[in-house]
Amino acid sequence: MRAVPFVLALVVVACAIFGVGRAIGSSYAFFLGYVVVQYIVLGTAWNILGGYTGYVNFGVTAFFAIGAYSTVALYKLVPAMPLPVMVLIGGAMAALVGLGTGYLTLRLRGVFFSIATLALAVVVQTLITNWDFVGGARGAYVLRPKLAPLIGGEYVQYLFVVMLGLCVIVLATARAIERSSLGYGFAAIRDDEAAAEAAGVPTLRLKLIATTLSGGFMGMAGAPLPYYVTYLDPTSGFNLNYAVNAIAMPLIGGTSSWLGPVIGAVLVGGLQEVLRVTISSAANVLVAGVLMVAFVILAPQGIVGLFKRRPK
Numbered sequence: 001m002r003a004v005p006f007v008l009a010l011v012v013v014a015c016a017i018f019g020v021g022r023a024i025g026s027s028y029a030f031f032l033g034y035v036v037v038q039y040i041v042l043g044t045a046w047n048i049l050g051g052y053t054g055y056v057n058f059g060v061t062a063f064f065a066i067g068a069y070s071t072v073a074l075y076k077l078v079p080a081m082p083l084p085v086m087v088l089i090g091g092a093m094a095a096l097v098g099l100g101t102g103y104l105t106l107r108l109r110g111v112f113f114s115i116a117t118l119a120l121a122v123v124v125q126t127l128i129t130n131w132d133f134v135g136g137a138r139g140a141y142v143l144r145p146k147l148a149p150l151i152g153g154e155y156v157q158y159l160f161v162v163m164l165g166l167c168v169i170v171l172a173t174a175r176a177i178e179r180s181s182l183g184y185g186f187a188a189i190r191d192d193e194a195a196a197e198a199a200g201v202p203t204l205r206l207k208l209i210a211t212t213l214s215g216g217f218m219g220m221a222g223a224p225l226p227y228y229v230t231y232l233d234p235t236s237g238f239n240l241n242y243a244v245n246a247i248a249m250p251l252i253g254g255t256s257s258w259l260g261p262v263i264g265a266v267l268v269g270g271l272q273e274v275l276r277v278t279i280s281s282a283a284n285v286l287v288a289g290v291l292m293v294a295f296v297i298l299a300p301q302g303i304v305g306l307f308k309r310r311p312k
Contacts, residue, residue: 014164
């Protein structure tokens with residue numbers, strides 16, 4: 001029951017953000033908002049496995065692209081399928097891959113697990129590049145409707161609302177994990193997995209849960225992408241920006257709290273978008289990389305850690 005006020009607060013904030021966007025009346029505001037909210041979802045999804053459990057995942061683009069290409073496949077099979085249904089299916093497909101990844105890498109720890117997830121991204125990209133039904137190497141077009149269903153206005157507003165709703169769900173889930181026995185189990189694995197096993201913590205089951213949740217939410221974050229870009233190819237679906245930002249934003253904001261990825265996404269995502277418009281989009285990875293290195297050295301606990309009360 002304690003989670004209800006938090007969820008209601010998130011819904012109110014989401015409605016307020018959408019209302020401000022409508023008041024501004026600019027399509028660019030919704031495009032910018034979509035990017036930032038997408039990174040909040042992606043960073044939070046990564047943080048469930050990388051922050052709470054301590055297993056660094058370098059295969060972000062694999063799960064993200066699975067969600068995106070699931071939408072492309074569904075668009076070709078059932079063009080009239082509602083986008084929220086596509087998001088759920090894309091998330092389910094990515095969650096299954098996350099479950100399989102966790103099952104196959106249960107015994108791997110530390111850098112070996114990270115290398116395995118990186119290999120997963122290469123394998124998935126190779127498979128999709130050679131899958132003609134979803135466009136293969138040449139890419140695929142997805143026609144975006146002109147008008148948004150239910151809410152009216154441009155379709156980009158609908159994309160923003162869908163991603164905003166997904167953001168509420170992901171943040172509520174992350175906060176619920178922090179305050180549950182599941183979160184304490186994740187923390188035990190992160191601090192000392194061997195000691196956790198000796199104490200009776202079901203580490204293997206918890207790691208499966210973490211990989212499934214993290215992969216599923218990443219897939220959901222990628223599912224609306226084809227409607228956002230209208231043309232999807234392996235270069236854009238497996239863009240390095242997604243992997244770098246998904247790791248950098250929680251590290252900059254703080255991996256110990258659900259609030260960390262939010263702060264990191266707003267700070268880094270907003271800065272990247274400003275630089276993209278004023279200078280060049282090539283600066284995106286540079287900005288995230290420099291900030292990530294700076295925070296790892298100067299503030300390992302991120303921005304949230306800086307404001308936590310230090311013990312006397």
